[in-house]
Amino acid sequence: MKINSPLEAYKYLPQTNCGECGEPTCMAFASKLIDRSSKTSDCPPLVKEKKYAKKLVELDRLLSPEIRQVTIGVGERAANIGGDDVLYRHKLTFFNKTKMFFDVSDNIEEAAIIERVKKIADFKKFYVGRNLLLDGVAIRAVSNDPAKFAAAVKKVAEIGLPMIFCSFNPAVLKAGLEVAKDKNPLLYAANKDNWKEVGELALEYNVPVVVSAINDLDALKTLAKTFAEAGIKDIVLDPGTYPSGKGLKDSFTNFLKIRRAGIMGDTEIAYPIMAIPLTAWMAGIADPVSASYWETVMTSIFTIRYGDIMILHSMEPYAVLPEVHLAETIYTDPRTPVSVDGGMYKVGSPDMDSPVFFTTNFALTYYTVESDISANNIVCWLLAVDTDGIGVEAAAAGGQLNSAKVKDAFEKAGFDLNRDTNHHTLIIPGLSARLQGDLEDTLGAKVMVGPMDSGRIPGWIEKNWPPKK
Amino acid sequence: MAKKVKLSEMTDMFKGMDILSLEGVTIEGDIEIDLSGLGGGGFDPMLAAILGQESAMLAQHFSRIAGMFGVPVGMGAPGVAPGVAPTVASALAAPKFKDLIPSKFDVANIAEWTTQIQEVPIGNTSADGGTRGKQVMLGGEKALPFYFDAPMPHRNQVTIDVFDMRIGLAKAVKENYDEVMDSPGEWAKKNVDKFNADMITIHLISTDPLVKDTSAKDAAKTVEEVLQAVDVPIAIGGSGNPQKDPEVLSKAAEVSEGERCLLASASLNLDYAKIAEAALKYDHDVLSWTQLDMNSQKELNRKLMKQCNVPRDRIIMDPTTAALGYGLDYAYTNMERIRLAALMGDEELTFPMSSGTTNAWGARESWMVGSPLGQDSDWGPREYRGPIWEIVTGLSLAIAGNDLFMMMHPTSVAVLKHITQSLFGLVEAEPVDIANWIGSEV
Numbered sequence: 001m002k003i004n005s006p007l008e009a010y011k012y013l014p015q016t017n018c019g020e021c022g023e024p025t026c027m028a029f030a031s032k033l034i035d036r037s038s039k040t041s042d043c044p045p046l047v048k049e050k051k052y053a054k055k056l057v058e059l060d061r062l063l064s065p066e067i068r069q070v071t072i073g074v075g076e077r078a079a080n081i082g083g084d085d086v087l088y089r090h091k092l093t094f095f096n097k098t099k100m101f102f103d104v105s106d107n108i109e110e111a112a113i114i115e116r117v118k119k120i121a122d123f124k125k126f127y128v129g130r131n132l133l134l135d136g137v138a139i140r141a142v143s144n145d146p147a148k149f150a151a152a153v154k155k156v157a158e159i160g161l162p163m164i165f166c167s168f169n170p171a172v173l174k175a176g177l178e179v180a181k182d183k184n185p186l187l188y189a190a191n192k193d194n195w196k197e198v199g200e201l202a203l204e205y206n207v208p209v210v211v212s213a214i215n216d217l218d219a220l221k222t223l224a225k226t227f228a229e230a231g232i233k234d235i236v237l238d239p240g241t242y243p244s245g246k247g248l249k250d251s252f253t254n255f256l257k258i259r260r261a262g263i264m265g266d267t268e269i270a271y272p273i274m275a276i277p278l279t280a281w282m283a284g285i286a287d288p289v290s291a292s293y294w295e296t297v298m299t300s301i302f303t304i305r306y307g308d309i310m311i312l313h314s315m316e317p318y319a320v321l322p323e324v325h326l327a328e329t330i331y332t333d334p335r336t337p338v339s340v341d342g343g344m345y346k347v348g349s350p351d352m353d354s355p356v357f358f359t360t361n362f363a364l365t366y367y368t369v370e371s372d373i374s375a376n377n378i379v380c381w382l383l384a385v386d387t388d389g390i391g392v393e394a395a396a397a398g399g400q401l402n403s404a405k406v407k408d409a410f411e412k413a414g415f416d417l418n419r420d421t422n423h424h425t426l427i428i429p430g431l432s433a434r435l436q437g438d439l440e441d442t443l444g445a446k447v448m449v450g451p452m453d454s455g456r457i458p459g460w461i462e463k464n465w466p467p468k469k
Numbered sequence: 470m471a472k473k474v475k476l477s478e479m480t481d482m483f484k485g486m487d488i489l490s491l492e493g494v495t496i497e498g499d500i501e502i503d504l505s506g507l508g509g510g511g512f513d514p515m516l517a518a519i520l521g522q523e524s525a526m527l528a529q530h531f532s533r534i535a536g537m538f539g540v541p542v543g544m545g546a547p548g549v550a551p552g553v554a555p556t557v558a559s560a561l562a563a564p565k566f567k568d569l570i571p572s573k574f575d576v577a578n579i580a581e582w583t584t585q586i587q588e589v590p591i592g593n594t595s596a597d598g599g600t601r602g603k604q605v606m607l608g609g610e611k612a613l614p615f616y617f618d619a620p621m622p623h624r625n626q627v628t629i630d631v632f633d634m635r636i637g638l639a640k641a642v643k644e645n646y647d648e649v650m651d652s653p654g655e656w657a658k659k660n661v662d663k664f665n666a667d668m669i670t671i672h673l674i675s676t677d678p679l680v681k682d683t684s685a686k687d688a689a690k691t692v693e694e695v696l697q698a699v700d701v702p703i704a705i706g707g708s709g710n711p712q713k714d715p716e717v718l719s720k721a722a723e724v725s726e727g728e729r730c731l732l733a734s735a736s737l738n739l740d741y742a743k744i745a746e747a748a749l750k751y752d753h754d755v756l757s758w759t760q761l762d763m764n765s766q767k768e769l770n771r772k773l774m775k776q777c778n779v780p781r782d783r784i785i786m787d788p789t790t791a792a793l794g795y796g797l798d799y800a801y802t803n804m805e806r807i808r809l810a811a812l813m814g815d816e817e818l819t820f821p822m823s824s825g826t827t828n829a830w831g832a833r834e835s836w837m838v839g840s841p842l843g844q845d846s847d848w849g850p851r852e853y854r855g856p857i858w859e860i861v862t863g864l865s866l867a868i869a870g871n872d873l874f875m876m877m878h879p880t881s882v883a884v885l886k887h888i889t890q891s892l893f894g895l896v897e898a899e900p901v902d903i904a905n906w907i908g909s910e911v
């Protein structure tokens with residue numbers, strides 16, 4: 001972004017305070033533009049009225065992120081990469097979580113291709129109210145045969161995930177494009193030998209393209225510049241990902257340099273970067289568990305330091321789970337508290353005999369508890385106590401969770417344990433056990449201490465519910 | 470192994486490990502750890518969770534991880550890969566492009582990184598009046614870790630935990646530690662000889678009034694035992710009881726006079742002055758521990774320096790480690806901000822950092838048998854999930870600026886060391902030709 005104060009953005013707005021954007025004033029809207037929580041298209045007059053057209057164009061230019069945003073694929077699961085404005089997440093936030101594409105070779109049986117791609121498409125891991133997913137498929141033209149590659153592409157395309165076409169052979173890439181014209185795949189890659197032909201394909205089919213120059217930033221920048229001048233906008237950079245020793249250190253350094261230059265304003269190299277941790281499998285590590293561990297280690301490094309899109313191999317849960325969690329960690333928005341509204345929630349259709357639990361309104365806590373309960377078909381009442389979005393353990397230590405708060409939450413929800421249940425009992429988190437006595441007094445109801453981890457609620461319920469008289 | 474794998478620490482480790490004898494290790498069945506049964510004792514339930522971790526696969530891992538340093542086997546090796554060399558189809562003549570438009574890449578160093586992180590040694594050798602075989606040096610950075618702006622002077626270090634009492638271990642863990650668990654000295658030895666620990670942390674948890682309430686004098690004996698058993702530098706941890714820790718740590722400091730141990734920890738909720746006093750009187754370092762809050766960290770460091778006169782070269786910070794998926798976003802950014810502020814001249818934060826990386830085992834993904842949620846994709850065997858959870862947690866913090874890692878799982882230690890030393894530049898590996906990765910037989 002070329003500007004960083006709301007005042008500078010305000011200059012380009014209609015300044016009528018009409019309120020159509022949902023903000024009371026243009027100035028308020030301007031600050032949302034600066035922190036990127038709104039887009040210019042959210043101001044209807046600016047978009048609709050001709051007299052603002054020039055200002056809109058200029059404002060969009062000023063607001064566009066330092067690192068270009070590139071879209072791969074189409075439809076619901078299209079993957080956006082790049083779009084960042086800062087080197088450290090606490091300075092704003094990182095946008096567009098690192099996208100993880102898993103490889104499939106074009107020379108394996110059709111059924112095996114379909115099976116692997118389905119596995120990629122179906123992966124999910126529940127986390128704070130949503131599912132962490134894998135992002136796409138990188139089809140490797142191991143055969144180097146256009147017909148074979150096209151056949152594989154056709155199969156993969158049916159599943160609907162974004163695709164990367166991996167070949168240095170323009171004829172192979174073209175064959176793939178012919179069967180997936182409208183799927184907006186990413187071409188991998190143009191290098192010093194084939195750049196004219198691959199660049200031509202990117203223009204002809206209007207698809208994003210990777211430029212590749214291993215451990216040579218001058219060459220990489222030269223390719224990117226050449227493509228940009230020819231009118232290709234959606235460029236991704238591959239500086240090479242060495243898997244071990246000094247090579248790995250060089251790759252790490254290249255990622256740092258490219259992103260720093262881009263954020264500092266070198267527009268010729270301000271594009272998303274691709275990492276290829278799959279090369280872990282080329283490092284001579286004989287044991288597959290170790291190779292997989294190493295791939296995860298490489299993925300972690302480049303998730304933290306500026307890899308926007310990756311090509312990976314191992315689908316083992318012990319590889320994928322930490323990978324998707326780390327991307328989520330680095331890309332959560334540090335500006336917004338992740339919390340749910342306080343109040344009484346129903347899991348299933350609870351009645352007067354159903355158990356009553358409380359938890360806090362920290363999103364990680366609430367969704368963890370809620371999903372542990374609902375996944376095990378426990379029908380119950382679940383009270384989310386407003387602790388300013390702090391988890392049970394931290395809130396109990398920090399004072400946001402006490403018996404008065406719990407009582408208050410019951411009152412606000414209009415729920416009375418003695419009137420609305422037959423058992424007059426509340427089950428509390430094990431980590432808030434110290435509140436038990438106090439709560440019995442304040443609520444005038446029975447209080448049972450549940451397990452410390454909500455994952456154990458099902459077992460606990462089996463043993464302890466309904467409560468003995 | 471005909472490979473040029475030069476990694477001083479790691480080769481030592483494998484020399485010390487009788488890999489052959491680990492063959493055919495049988496794997497324990499699934500052992501469910503009951504978290505809810507622990508914790509009443511006043512010590513951290515997360516700690517208990519790790520102690521209760523299965524490590525049936527642990528021995529197997531050692532032999533497996535050895536593969537990491539092994540000879541390349543065919544996979545994608547140059548020449549073996551099917552022909553995917555760039556064959557340019559001439560049919561696709563390209564009118565739009567004529568010649569490359571040359572451009573040079575250049576990027577400046579960060580001018581604002583003006584301040585060096587304090588160097589802090591742990592452990593005194595005979596030259597300094599102690600009996601340690603070597604000294605561990607932390608800090609000294611002038612840039613973020615592994616950055617090109619300025620070389621990093623000292624590599625990351627790993628200290629492995631020892632406890633002063635037998636604690637609830639799963640059967641499979643017992644198989645590995647059973648013979649040493651009643652002897653902190655033997656336990657420490659094993660960590661150094663077999664698991665390549667740079668340092669040892671002795672946790673005096675039995676002193677907790679809610680555990681065994683052993684005396685400060687008993688604790689001091691344990692410390693002496695460990696000092697005699699190993700010659701690496703040691704960290705001394707209390708039980709976490711804020712009333713008793715100052716007394717226990719002072720006594721421990723007294724009997725280890727002149728060894729320059731790391732006293733863990735001074736914090737705002739206990740008598741930090743007493744711990745600082747012991748450090749000064751008996752020649753030790755202080756771990757300044759706060760909980761995920763940069764301003765509290767500044768406050769405690771300031772108090773240690775100004776109020777207690779602790780010299781700058783005796784302070785290490787622990788800004789708290791939260792596990793991957795359970796607050797790592799806070800821990801990561803807290804450390805990164807602290808390190809950036811220090812490099813830009815905040816003298817209250819220019820200290821090396823330490824991480825309780827074992828906290829990673831608090832995340833359910835690291836220890837639960839499987840997902841409690843039916844709709845999740847299969848979580849796979851947890852034996853492999855736990856160590857990588859600890860590795861990724863530690864590695865993330867290494868990149869954020871952390872220097873010293875307090876760890877427990879030997880596999881995690883081995884991999885974390887290998888990757889941090891790769892980024893540091895210590896690892897020589899045969900160059901890999903990655904140009905043909907597309908066609909490699911993965």
Ligand code: B12
Pocket residue numbers: 357358359360362364365368369389390391392393394395396397398399400427428429430431450451452453454455457513515760761762765790791792795796799828831
């Ligand atoms: C992230 C974190 C923070 C974040 C909190 C972010 C947030 N939005 O909550 C921040 C940085 C703000 C923070 C601050 C503090 N923290 Co803090 N923090 C942590 C940390 C690293 C992880 C906590 C977490 O998110 N866990 C995951 C969530 C999902 O857990 P949970 O909410 O407890 O829910 C689980 C269970 O309680 C249970 N459960 C939940 N609901 C229910 C309901 C029922 C019915 C049942 C049966 C079970 C159940 O299941 C859930 C899943 O397992 C822990 C250390 C650790 N454990 O690794 C320390 C920790 C919790 N913090 C601690 C402390 C002391 C603090 C501070 C007081 C530090 C300080 N001096 O400033 C402050 C207090 C801040 C405040 N309250 O205002 C201590 C608490 C010690 C204690 N037990 O008394 C801990 C344990 C660290 C430590 N070892 O010292 N912290």
Ligand code: SF4
Pocket residue numbers: 013014015016017018019020021022023024025026027029030042043044045046
């Ligand atoms: S919609 Fe546009 S003109 Fe109206 S208040 Fe919002 S920013 Fe101002």
